[in-house]
Amino acid sequence: MSVNVKLSCRNLWKTYGPQEAVEVTRSAAGSGNAAVVMQRIREAQGLAACAGISFDVMRGEIFILMGLSGSGKSTALRCLSRLVEPTMGEILIDGEDFTAKSPRELIDFRRHKMGMVFQNFGLMPHLTVLENIAFPLRVQGIDLAERNERARDMMRLVELDGRENAYPRQLSGGQQQRVGIARSLAGDPDIWFLDEPFSALDPLIRRQMQNEFLHLQSTLHKTIIFVTHDISEAVRLADRIAIMKGGEIVQIGAPREILENPANDYVEEFTQDAREGLMIRGASKADLE
Amino acid sequence: MSDSPTDWPRHRTVAFWAVCIVISVICFQQAETREWIGRFPKEWTFGVADHINVAMNWLVPLLSGPLHALSAILGFLLDVTRDTLAWTPWPVAFCLFVIVAHKAGGLSLALFMAMSLVYILVTGYWDRSMNTLALVGVAVPLSIVLGVQIGILGYRYKWLNALTQPVLDVMQALPAFAYLIPILLLFGFGPVVGLIASMIFSIPPMVRNTILGLQRVPPEISEAGLISGCNRGQLLWWVQIPAALPQMKIGMNQTTMAALSMVIIAAIIGGSDDVGWAVLNTMRKAQFGPSLIAGLVIALMAMLIDRISLGFANTEKEPKPERHAGIFRYPYALAALAVIVSILPMSFFVASLHYYPREWVWDISAHITAALDVFIASTSGALESVKRAGLFFFLLPFRIGLDQAVSPYSWGIEFTPALRIAYAGSIAVGSMLALGLSGSRSGAIFIAVCGVLFYYGTTGIPWPVFICTITMLAYAAGGSAIAGLAFATMIFILLNGLWEPAMFSAALCGAAILIAFPLGMAIGTIAAQVDWVSKAIRPVNDTLQTMPQFVYLIPFLMLFQVGEFTALIVVIAYALVPAIRYTEHGLRSVPVACIEAGHAAGCTKRQLLWWVKMPQAVPEIMLGLNQTVIYALSMLVIAALVGTRGLGQQVYVALGKADSGLGLVAGLSIALVAITTDRILQGLSRSRKKALGL
Ligand SMILES: Nc1ncnc2c1ncn2[C@@H]1O[C@H](COP(=O)(O)OP(=O)(O)OP(=O)(O)O)[C@@H](O)[C@H]1O
Ligand SMILES: [Mg+2]
Numbered sequence: 001m002s003v004n005v006k007l008s009c010r011n012l013w014k015t016y017g018p019q020e021a022v023e024v025t026r027s028a029a030g031s032g033n034a035a036v037v038m039q040r041i042r043e044a045q046g047l048a049a050c051a052g053i054s055f056d057v058m059r060g061e062i063f064i065l066m067g068l069s070g071s072g073k074s075t076a077l078r079c080l081s082r083l084v085e086p087t088m089g090e091i092l093i094d095g096e097d098f099t100a101k102s103p104r105e106l107i108d109f110r111r112h113k114m115g116m117v118f119q120n121f122g123l124m125p126h127l128t129v130l131e132n133i134a135f136p137l138r139v140q141g142i143d144l145a146e147r148n149e150r151a152r153d154m155m156r157l158v159e160l161d162g163r164e165n166a167y168p169r170q171l172s173g174g175q176q177q178r179v180g181i182a183r184s185l186a187g188d189p190d191i192w193f194l195d196e197p198f199s200a201l202d203p204l205i206r207r208q209m210q211n212e213f214l215h216l217q218s219t220l221h222k223t224i225i226f227v228t229h230d231i232s233e234a235v236r237l238a239d240r241i242a243i244m245k246g247g248e249i250v251q252i253g254a255p256r257e258i259l260e261n262p263a264n265d266y267v268e269e270f271t272q273d274a275r276e277g278l279m280i281r282g283a284s285k286a287d288l289e
Numbered sequence: 290m291s292d293s294p295t296d297w298p299r300h301r302t303v304a305f306w307a308v309c310i311v312i313s314v315i316c317f318q319q320a321e322t323r324e325w326i327g328r329f330p331k332e333w334t335f336g337v338a339d340h341i342n343v344a345m346n347w348l349v350p351l352l353s354g355p356l357h358a359l360s361a362i363l364g365f366l367l368d369v370t371r372d373t374l375a376w377t378p379w380p381v382a383f384c385l386f387v388i389v390a391h392k393a394g395g396l397s398l399a400l401f402m403a404m405s406l407v408y409i410l411v412t413g414y415w416d417r418s419m420n421t422l423a424l425v426g427v428a429v430p431l432s433i434v435l436g437v438q439i440g441i442l443g444y445r446y447k448w449l450n451a452l453t454q455p456v457l458d459v460m461q462a463l464p465a466f467a468y469l470i471p472i473l474l475l476f477g478f479g480p481v482v483g484l485i486a487s488m489i490f491s492i493p494p495m496v497r498n499t500i501l502g503l504q505r506v507p508p509e510i511s512e513a514g515l516i517s518g519c520n521r522g523q524l525l526w527w528v529q530i531p532a533a534l535p536q537m538k539i540g541m542n543q544t545t546m547a548a549l550s551m552v553i554i555a556a557i558i559g560g561s562d563d564v565g566w567a568v569l570n571t572m573r574k575a576q577f578g579p580s581l582i583a584g585l586v587i588a589l590m591a592m593l594i595d596r597i598s599l600g601f602a603n604t605e606k607e608p609k610p611e612r613h614a615g616i617f618r619y620p621y622a623l624a625a626l627a628v629i630v631s632i633l634p635m636s637f638f639v640a641s642l643h644y645y646p647r648e649w650v651w652d653i654s655a656h657i658t659a660a661l662d663v664f665i666a667s668t669s670g671a672l673e674s675v676k677r678a679g680l681f682f683f684l685l686p687f688r689i690g691l692d693q694a695v696s697p698y699s700w701g702i703e704f705t706p707a708l709r710i711a712y713a714g715s716i717a718v719g720s721m722l723a724l725g726l727s728g729s730r731s732g733a734i735f736i737a738v739c740g741v742l743f744y745y746g747t748t749g750i751p752w753p754v755f756i757c758t759i760t761m762l763a764y765a766a767g768g769s770a771i772a773g774l775a776f777a778t779m780i781f782i783l784l785n786g787l788w789e790p791a792m793f794s795a796a797l798c799g800a801a802i803l804i805a806f807p808l809g810m811a812i813g814t815i816a817a818q819v820d821w822v823s824k825a826i827r828p829v830n831d832t833l834q835t836m837p838q839f840v841y842l843i844p845f846l847m848l849f850q851v852g853e854f855t856a857l858i859v860v861i862a863y864a865l866v867p868a869i870r871y872t873e874h875g876l877r878s879v880p881v882a883c884i885e886a887g888h889a890a891g892c893t894k895r896q897l898l899w900w901v902k903m904p905q906a907v908p909e910i911m912l913g914l915n916q917t918v919i920y921a922l923s924m925l926v927i928a929a930l931v932g933t934r935g936l937g938q939q940v941y942v943a944l945g946k947a948d949s950g951l952g953l954v955a956g957l958s959i960a961l962v963a964i965t966t967d968r969i970l971q972g973l974s975r976s977r978k979k980a981l982g983l
Pocket of ligand 2: 074
């Protein structure tokens with residue numbers, strides 16, 4: 001395995017439903033034939049939200065998971081952060097087995113190595129903007145003065161200065177998501193998860209936030225796993241894209257590869273809009289390289 | 290086609306109804322000849338009550354050690370609180386209360402507080418009010434702490450939640466008098482019993498709201514906490530509990546009001562010289578002047594405590610511009626400190642500033658009594674005829690049936706066979722009309738059942754008929770599980786030999802609901818249509834709902850004296866509010882789009898109401914009916930104080946005889962009936978909602 005791989009997952013499964021379905025997954029998932037396993041899970045009244053997902057994410061890469069609603073993107077992302085315990089499979093971070101970590105180690109790891117941004121922001125209504133951003137630091141036990149200082153740095157980073165004492169509900173959607181981003185970065189994580197961070201925003205703000213996101217990444221160089229259902233967003237931001245359907249990954253590749261050589265009709269139809277957009281813009285094709 | 294599998298439930302329902310009708314007919318025929326059909330034989334009863342008493346006798350000495358220790362601790366807490374409140378000089382307490390009111394609700398609440406306190410001082414109820422407050426002040430924090438803990442556990446462990454829900458239902462539905470006796474036996478006499486009773490009654494709302502609040506925390510917020518690296522404790526106390534706090538504060542308000550209500554009721558066992566005792570005592574002696582004055586004290590206390598706890602629950606956090614520096618940032622603490630520093634030392638030297646002097650009490654009770662006497666004397670003729678009419682033409686037919694109630698003495702006529710046939714005919718025609726005109730099967734069934742009910746009365750209907758019909762109704766409303774619950778409830782009552790009192794209670798409650806619900810619906814409908822009516826009745830409703838049940842007795846007792854009619858009116862008055870509320874809310878929350886569609890179709894106002902709004906409000910109105918029934922049932926025991934027979938009276942008698950078994954069984958019967966009704970009506974409301982696609 002290359003030293004450049006930051007995170008990799010192998011044959012990752014998450015099954016919802018009765019115990020029986022979970023057991024079917026455990027016993028059969030090694031077989032390698034995902035379609036058969038999924039059929040058996042369905043027969044046991046279960047649902048495989050993630051079905052045998054495997055991919056590697058390089059250090060400093062923006063890796064985008066995309067697919068339609070219900071295709072299992074959020075579940076996959078939550079399995080990687082172990083907010084949801086995977087039913088089966090292997091997750092390696094920096095070559096270490098992440099699934100084997102004890103609860104204590106997991107907490108420690110999350111405090112120092114992981115950050116996450118949520119679709120509906122997930123801000124705490126009882127805390128001010130500053131307290132929200134400083135929250136991960138508070139959890140680590142850093143004292144008030146230092147964490148406020150670091151939180152203020154973060155606020156500058158996302159251009160929110162001056163709203164320290166506002167409460168989340170007093171901010172616009174775009175501002176709220178800036179708080180979410182600042183909070184996820186406060187602990188200075190290596191791995192940055194973003195679950196449809198811009199989907200709840202209107203198109204103009206979304207575009208602006210995307211630009212700022214790229215700008216941030218150009219200085220921070222985090223390893224990013226980003227979930228979206230918007231193909232044009234994916235094409236704009238990604239180093240590589242994984243397209244999911246019904247719990248499985250149907251194609252992984254650089255944006256251009258996916259647009260030019262769709263693996264099947266589903267991907268072709270899915271990427272139609274983006275391709276048309278590119279044709280209209282024409283010149284943008286060069287941007288992708 | 291008719292034999293397709295989907296038709297099977299329908300066939301089954303029809304078959305069940307047929308069996309039910311056959312049983313009823315047989316029973317009515319045989320009731321004359323076979324004694325056991327008309328009246329459940331005593332030999333068949335199975336005295337759970339005695340067994341409970343035996344168990345209690347065995348349990349009490351066993352538990353008395355630890356429980357008395359607990360009782361001593363609670364007693365100590367109570368004494369300290371009470372002594373502190375009693376010792377605090379009245380001007381200091383006065384100012385502190387006003388400051389708290391100002392913080393919670395601004396100037397208007399502070400003024401209201403000041404006026405109420407003046408009233409309490411001037412009428413000479415200060416000390417007794419402080420005693421009541423001490424009970425509430427000890428019960429509420431304990432209930433909140435316990436309730437939050439149980440709520441957290443219930444949220445964390447699903448099985449525990451499944452276990453606690455029915456227990457909470459029973460705790461809230463069981464009339465307080467029923468568990469006063471076992472508590473008395475277990476903890477010994479004294480104000481601690483009232484304290485514990487009020488804690489038992491006030492913990493459930495805290496548990497429920499805690500669980501609800503925690504369940505409603507958006508998962509993303511919890512996940513944000515987890516990904517920040519919270520451990521279990523941090524996640525709970527730094528993320529989930531604060532996010533659930535608004536809901537939990539609503540729980541605190543409900544807990545406080547429940548505690549107050551129960552503290553007042555628990556005064557019945559005596560031992561503490563508080564306002565509840567004052568009301569009860571004066572009421573027993575028929576001293577209406579003083580009882581009215583004391584009743585107003587309770588009413589004021591309830592309103593104030595409610596407003597203050599709501600005020601604290603609603604304070605939204607807004608970023609405050611930091612205008613003042615230093616200690617001026619805490620103006621309320623500063624004001625409180627100023628009061629203590631300036632008045633407290635003075636009160637040590639000037640006695641009248643420490644204890645409110647007796648000479649300053651202005652006894653208006655004599656005037657009120659005199660005025661009341663004049664009023665009652667002038668209206669007694671009219672009131673008496675109202676009472677007689679209500680009794681003879683409404684309550685009595687409901688209980689013993691027209692069959693018995695119609696006599697030359699009461700109605701002035703004989704219930705001749707011709708009249709009987711006419712009655713039966715009119716019911717039949719009514720049923721047919723309901724079926725034919727509006728095609729409403731349930732309407733037809735309702736009219737038929739009412740017709741039979743009024744003819745025989747609740748006590749005249751043989752018990753097998755009653756059980757069959759109710760079980761069938763429950764089955765039609767909510768399926769076999771609810772039918773099973775209803776059946777088990779009735780068998781429980783029957784086997785415990787409480788059938789007859791239960792039927793008395795059924796008559797009282799049924800009669801009260803039959804008036805309260807349509808009346809409340811009518812008022813609620815008007816309020817939903819006319820804005821100023823809504824504005825006018827809202828504060829009245831708010832106030833009535835915060836009133837401890839006890840207070841309702843006072844005015845009606847004055848007007849109608851002790852008796853069944855008074856009980857009826859009291860139950861109606863208490864059960865009216867939810868009917869109004871839910872109706873108005875249901876009608877007002879019909880989606881605007883539907884109303885606009887109605888307007889666009891050219892509906893008149895009346896058509897809009899009956900064809901557009903009413904059908905959509907039905908589920909909500911059913912919940913209102915549900916609440917009306919539960920309120921009526923919970924008032925039964927209180928109403929027993931002013932003279933009814935029935936389950937309420939059984940509980941009350943048991944209290945007098947310190948018979949825990951009877952008290953618990955009779956109380957449990959009421960609770961079970963309440964829970965069953967709740968399940969039936971909730972089920973109906975839910976299925977209606979689903980049918981409407983809401
Ligand atoms: N806790 C759960 N219990 C049962 N099923 C679940 C649970 N969470 C997710 N699912 C199911 O798993 C599937 C994948 O869900 P997931 O949330 O991962 O989709 P998604 O791709 O993120 O969609 P969206 O774009 O709507 O967020 C869905 O069919 C969903 O119903
Ligand atoms: Mg998702």
